[in-house]
Amino acid sequence: MDDLLEYKNELFNSANIDADANEIFPEESFFEYVSVMLAEAGILDNVEYCPYRNTRKGLRLDGYSWNALEKTICGIIVNFTNEPDVLDSLTNKNINDISRRVTRFFEHSQDLSFIESLEVTDPGHIAATDIAEYLKDAIKIRVVLLTDQLLSDAVKKISIDSILAKDTSIEIWDLKRLKELEQSDADYEEFTVDVKALGGGIKALPANTLANGVETYLGIMPGTLLSAIYDEYGQRLLESNVRTFLDFRASTNKGMRKTLLTEPENFFAYNNGLTITATSIETEIVNGQLTLTKLENMQIVNGGQTTAAIYFSPKDKGKLKGKDRDYLYSDIDLTKVFIQMKLTVVGEKEAADVIKGNIAIYANSQNSIQQSDLVSNHPFHLNIETRSRKQLMPAGESGLPSKWFYERARGQFSTKLRALSKRKQTKFIAEYPKKQMFTKTDMAKYENTWRMKPYLVKKGAQANLKFLGPIIIEEFDKNPDDFGGAFYNDLVAKMILFRDSDFSIPRSEWYKLEKGFKAEIVTYTLSLLRFNLIKVNKDINLSRIFQNQAVSESLLSFIVNLAEKVRNNLTNSNFRGGIANPSEFAKSEKGWLRYQKMEIDLAGIDRQDVLDKSQINEADKERQAVNETSKSISFLDSVMQITSKEWELISAFNIQTYPYTHMNVSVPNACVALILRGKMPSDKQLKLAVQIRDRAYEEGFDFA
Numbered sequence: 001m002d003d004l005l006e007y008k009n010e011l012f013n014s015a016n017i018d019a020d021a022n023e024i025f026p027e028e029s030f031f032e033y034v035s036v037m038l039a040e041a042g043i044l045d046n047v048e049y050c051p052y053r054n055t056r057k058g059l060r061l062d063g064y065s066w067n068a069l070e071k072t073i074c075g076i077i078v079n080f081t082n083e084p085d086v087l088d089s090l091t092n093k094n095i096n097d098i099s100r101r102v103t104r105f106f107e108h109s110q111d112l113s114f115i116e117s118l119e120v121t122d123p124g125h126i127a128a129t130d131i132a133e134y135l136k137d138a139i140k141i142r143v144v145l146l147t148d149q150l151l152s153d154a155v156k157k158i159s160i161d162s163i164l165a166k167d168t169s170i171e172i173w174d175l176k177r178l179k180e181l182e183q184s185d186a187d188y189e190e191f192t193v194d195v196k197a198l199g200g201g202i203k204a205l206p207a208n209t210l211a212n213g214v215e216t217y218l219g220i221m222p223g224t225l226l227s228a229i230y231d232e233y234g235q236r237l238l239e240s241n242v243r244t245f246l247d248f249r250a251s252t253n254k255g256m257r258k259t260l261l262t263e264p265e266n267f268f269a270y271n272n273g274l275t276i277t278a279t280s281i282e283t284e285i286v287n288g289q290l291t292l293t294k295l296e297n298m299q300i301v302n303g304g305q306t307t308a309a310i311y312f313s314p315k316d317k318g319k320l321k322g323k324d325r326d327y328l329y330s331d332i333d334l335t336k337v338f339i340q341m342k343l344t345v346v347g348e349k350e351a352a353d354v355i356k357g358n359i360a361i362y363a364n365s366q367n368s369i370q371q372s373d374l375v376s377n378h379p380f381h382l383n384i385e386t387r388s389r390k391q392l393m394p395a396g397e398s399g400l401p402s403k404w405f406y407e408r409a410r411g412q413f414s415t416k417l418r419a420l421s422k423r424k425q426t427k428f429i430a431e432y433p434k435k436q437m438f439t440k441t442d443m444a445k446y447e448n449t450w451r452m453k454p455y456l457v458k459k460g461a462q463a464n465l466k467f468l469g470p471i472i473i474e475e476f477d478k479n480p481d482d483f484g485g486a487f488y489n490d491l492v493a494k495m496i497l498f499r500d501s502d503f504s505i506p507r508s509e510w511y512k513l514e515k516g517f518k519a520e521i522v523t524y525t526l527s528l529l530r531f532n533l534i535k536v537n538k539d540i541n542l543s544r545i546f547q548n549q550a551v552s553e554s555l556l557s558f559i560v561n562l563a564e565k566v567r568n569n570l571t572n573s574n575f576r577g578g579i580a581n582p583s584e585f586a587k588s589e590k591g592w593l594r595y596q597k598m599e600i601d602l603a604g605i606d607r608q609d610v611l612d613k614s615q616i617n618e619a620d621k622e623r624q625a626v627n628e629t630s631k632s633i634s635f636l637d638s639v640m641q642i643t644s645k646e647w648e649l650i651s652a653f654n655i656q657t658y659p660y661t662h663m664n665v666s667v668p669n670a671c672v673a674l675i676l677r678g679k680m681p682s683d684k685q686l687k688l689a690v691q692i693r694d695r696a697y698e699e700g701f702d703f704a
Contacts, residue, residue, distance in 0.1 A: 004150070005087055007179045011148055012084040023507055027051075030080045031062055034146045034173065037182060039461060040411075040439065041189055042236060044074060044144065046460030048519075048583075052105065052124035059108060060101035062146075064127055070234040071139040071312070073131060075102045079147040089152040090174060095145070099160045099170055102143045106131065106163045120571055120582065121516035129581050135164065139315055143170040150175050182414060191233065193295040198228045201284065201291035204343065213347035219292065221274060223260075223267070223310050223337025229298070230311045237300050237307070256309035261320055261327050264336035273340035274303035281345055292343070306339060380476040380483065381408045381440065387488040394547050404492055405432040407439045438495060444468045445523070446494040452531050454523040455592045458583070486623035493542035500551040501526060501559050510564045517570055520586040524570075524595060525563040532600040537613040543622075544608060554606040562600065569598065635686035639671050642693065646703045647671040650693055653701045664692050 011030065018029040028049065035047040047065045054060070063076040077098055081088055108114045109128040118125035141163045151174045160170040173181075181189050195201055204219035230237060259267050282294035300307055316329035388406035395401045407413050413434070420428055438446075441461035448457050448468050456467045476483050502522045505511055511518075533539055545551055551559075569575040570582045577594065579585040611619060651668035658664045667688050673679040681689070 004175055004179060005085065008087065008148055008175055009084045011175075011178075012082065015080070015082070022503060026082045027062075027078050027080045030082075030148065031076075031078050031146065034178060035063065035076070037178070038173070039441075041181060042238075043189065044076075045069075045235075045462055047076065048127070048130070050123035050127035052122070052127060054124070057104065057108070058101055059105045059124075060098075061105045061124070061127055064131055066130070066134045066138075067235065069238070069308075071137055072142055072234065073134045073138045073140075074142040074144050075106060075131070076144045076146065077102055079145060079149060081148055087175070088149045090147055090149040090155070090172070091152050092155050094149075095155070095158065095170070095172070098145060099143055103161070103163050106135075106141065109135070110164065119514075121514050123516060126516060126583060130583060133581070133584075135166075138166060139312075141166050141168045143168070145170065145172045146178075147172070147174050148178075151177075182411070183418065184411065189236070190297055191236065193229055193233065193298045194293075195225065195229075195295065196293045198232065199225055201286060201293050202341070203289050204283075204292050204341075205290065207342075213345075215345040215347075217292070217343040217345075219341040219343055220268075221339045221341045223264075223334035223339065226274075226307060226339060227311050227314075227334055230307055233298075237298055238304050253305060253309040253313065256306065257313045257316070257329065258320060260309065260313050260332045260334075260337060261329060262322075264333055267336075268338045268340060271306055271339060272303075273342065274306060275301050276303075276341060276343045277301055277346050278343065279346060281343075295343075303339075310334065310337065310339075378473055378476075379480065380473050381406075383476075383480070383483055384408070384443070384488065384491070387485065391485065391488060393492065393549055395549075400430070402430070402436060403432050404495070405437040406443070407437055413437045441465050442495070443491065446491065446498045447472065449498060449523045449526050450494045450530065452527040453592075454520075454527040454595075455587055455589050457523040458520055458586045489546050490542050490623075493546040496545050496549060497540070497542075497551055498522065498526065500556060501563075504556050504560050505563045508560045508564070511567075517567060517582060517586075520570060520583065521563050521567050524586065524592075525559055525566045527592070528566065528595055528598065528600065529559065529562060531596060532602060533610060536602065537616075538602075538610045539616055541609055541611050541615075543619060552606065552609055555609040558605050558609075561604075565598070566595070569595070635683070635690055638690050639674065639681075639686055642671070644672045644675040647675070647689075649703060650696050650701060653696055654692070663688060664695075667692055 011033070012026075014033060015026040015029040018024075018033070019026040022029070028051070031049055035044060035049075038044040039047060044065050045067050047063055049063045051062050052059065060077060061075055062078045065074045065076065066072075067074065079090070079094070079098065105124075105128070109131040115125060115128050115132070118128070143160055143163075151172060158170055158172060160168050162168045177189075184190065200222060202219045202221055202225070204217040207216040207218050209215050256267075256271065259270055263270075276295075277299045278295040278297060280296040281292055284291050284293050313329055314332040314334065318329055320327040320329070385406045385408045388404050390403075392401050392403060405413055413432070417425055417428060441464070444465040445457050445461065448454075448464055451468075453467075456464050459467075502518070505521060505525075506515070506518055530540060540555075570586065573580070575594065576582065576585045576591070579588065579591070585591040647668045651665050651672070654662070654664040654668070660666070667681070667685050670679070670681040670685055671689050674681055
């Protein structure tokens, strides 16, 4: 239990330090910390923090999220003791009391008089309005409890009565479960799909076994079983990158839905099937046939649309008109539906991520999903990760130089930290302060705000990444030189601009008087500021922010004042032009177009905080120079990663075709001299060396 107590104390310290720094309650800090963790693991999406309490009516809610992939609305509640050195138990009585309060809030969301009794900026009004809208399409409701307590051993079964006649479940993230998730090396919470318990088995044939423990099977998945598995585990089954870029649109499923309704027995013949991975399996022989009974960490890397069609189609309230009669989608008979399945058991963790990534790429190669979108090890992300580990920041106002840590894969920061001794942990934190860690979704939020797409940012972390990902990767593939050291420095400045604004706006007097819509206000304010500067051939001075590692007081003051105007318009129904919900207005491009018509007085901005047209041109030249320097460093790294023996053999390979003095021979020899004797080649030679090596491999050279 000592490790659990230590983990609880870490959560306590983290929540209270963050709460003091941000002038919020520790409970809110705990909520944000855990919800980000669960979002990164694919368990919760698009979480909104909307704390509401009404003890007289017995109502409570801390946040909510809408999961379009599962058509599930989640009501989130926090039970944070904020007490160190004590391990408290969460009892059935606690759980029942909490669930009743959430249930009542959902019921009140259907009461228009309750919603109208609240101010439009009241968190309860925001939550109830959104929940009421989502409930129209929701199939299921989840109550999610986040706590720093331990689930009592006396709690044998956790259940909850249905809410508003919809399937309802309760999910508890207690101290032990949070610790296991955070300290896991996987990008997901480990789980076991008990096929047998869900209604049967999967008949399969062994197809291939490799030396590294990877096994492949061909099988037949019953439609009823696939529906039951998705009902139980939802989007956790969908390989993370596929989930991010998947869109369950009716048009995509139209053909499958028609087949399920009119020709269910032919679905097997018409459909391309599923590609699935698992870390391990359990099998039985049933009537002489190998049958899969358990799948550890099952992931659908191809076949998400098929899964969606099979799960959602029978729940559709619509119908299909036929020649003689109408076919109701609710009449779909999944007992007649079977799907072909290819299963790969990926085995050891070290090889599993690479194998899963490759399977995802090749399995989806004929789909509209971009291959580059499917893996987090695209060169764009690797580029940012590499620079974050090398590029030392200016000392700034703190006086201490440090680095930013790009967490390309979930848990990299904490995994690295846990592997170090206490002394080295202190050194690591000094080099990479925890507040300077950022993820792929963070990067997308800052970058799309800078690109003046606030309505996409407001659609949620994963949705925003979905929109930006293909665009920025296409830009990278077209010209990777534009994403050198200068791009990374600017990205850091954009992060600081966003985070300092996010910190300052809630501390303003006008915000304290009427809280709410912080997420909308921040991204819209910064986008609107840049939009208006560009209109007069100016831009924000990112270089000043980067050098100071902070936004100037003068610029922050202007941003906070502008944010008040942004918020006033957001809560003004006339400004919204018929869109009742301010949050939904902020998610629409129509909302952003409306904001672009706002009159903004830029006279109050300090000249040092912005660049005029000539300064912008000069800054572009400086960026090119920085990128050239960073390219030279990158070429040097590439050359140094190759052994001197390989460079010698490349030179010997090329001398069969070229004279000794030719660059294809002399440059590899220069690389040998660099590695063995430290003799530095020119920048031009370093660049040529990389090209010469690539060409040698294309012409038949090989090196084991």
